[in-house]
Amino acid sequence: MFDLAGEGGVLAVANPLKGARAVVPVEAFVEADVLRWRPGEPWQPGDPGEDYGRRGFQLGDPVDGCLWAFLDLIDAEPEAFAAFALRFGVLAIGVNGRPSSAQVWGAADDLPLVVEREGIIWYAEPIGAYRLYAVALRALLAFSISSRGDDPIDGEAVLKEYGLDRFEWDSFDPPESYNDDGAVTGLFLEWLRALNPQRLAHLIDGRSSMEARAILGRHLSSTWLAWAALVPVLTWEEEPRLTLGLGNAPGAMIFPSGMAFSVIVAQALAVLQSDGFARLDQCALCGRLFEPAIRPGRHTLAYCHNHKLEGDRARKRRWARRKAQERAKM
Secondary structure (H helix, E strand, O other): OOOOOOOOOOOEEOOOOOOOEEEEOOEEEEEOOEEEEEOOOOOOOOOOHHHHHHOOOEEEEEOOOHHHHHHHHHHOOOHHHHHHHHHHOOOOOOOOOOOHHHOEOOOOOOOOEEEEEOOEEEEEEEHHHHHHHHHHHHHHHHHHHHOOOOOOOOHHHHHHHOOOOOOOHHHHOOOOOEOOOOOEOHHHHHHHHHHOHHHHHHHHOOOOHHHHHHHHHHHHHHHHHHHHOOEEEEEEOOOEEEEEEOOOOOOOEOOOOOOHHHHHHHHHHHHHHOHHHHOOEEOOOOOOEEOOOOOOOOOOOOOOHHHHHHHHHHHHHHHHHHHHHHHHHO
């Protein structure tokens, strides 16, 4: 946890949601680039009381690593989306383009599309929508990294450095941009309004790092945090501390608390507030965002856990070439 010295009552995020377990559907599979999933039967009299608030969803494994697994979906094979859903839960993106934690009873277009298969009702979400949200989050983290220093932000350079310049709306093979009435669909509207990395690049381009951080803070607060349904939680160990946690879903919410989007946002906020943010980098080989144990130097390449061996070999080769060049000049 990151404390700001001299400031009282800092609002922070429990990191990494210690003890929290994923809220997952009972079944999930991918068919024709569509993730189909369903919760189980709703609570019945005689069932354990703690199951009531889960509304047919199950408690899964601990949520550790959910953020990084979600970002890995950007270029993942279709079957990885079903594995993610069964491990960490679903986004449950409604027709309005927003995730489950932003939906309330009575709101228009508050549920994902549903389909019937052999007499069973399944929710249906295009995996392209998951990729789209993962790309938007990668952009948010990439621009956060670029704003750590003192130099003005080059929006297009950041997009290129983090492999975000290749994404447009059609990159995700999403549903239609316009409905039968000619109106903009919910997901396309949110893409235009808040999730397109190009828009974020335009807002931040040429800004000082301080201005960029202010813009990023407002952007994160008005979209990701606003949709995540995180609630204030008072913890009291050595001293009282106000944090953000998954809490309990208000009665007006359709889906239970602690579903995937809430966890992803909580973990992203925790990264931005932690000591690890100063080390946050992308792997020089695969481009995966991760937190190195030691902050890479200004001209040092970072390698994730999966490519540490290749990274060590590359460093040794560079060292050998440098020594050879030094000897040749003698």
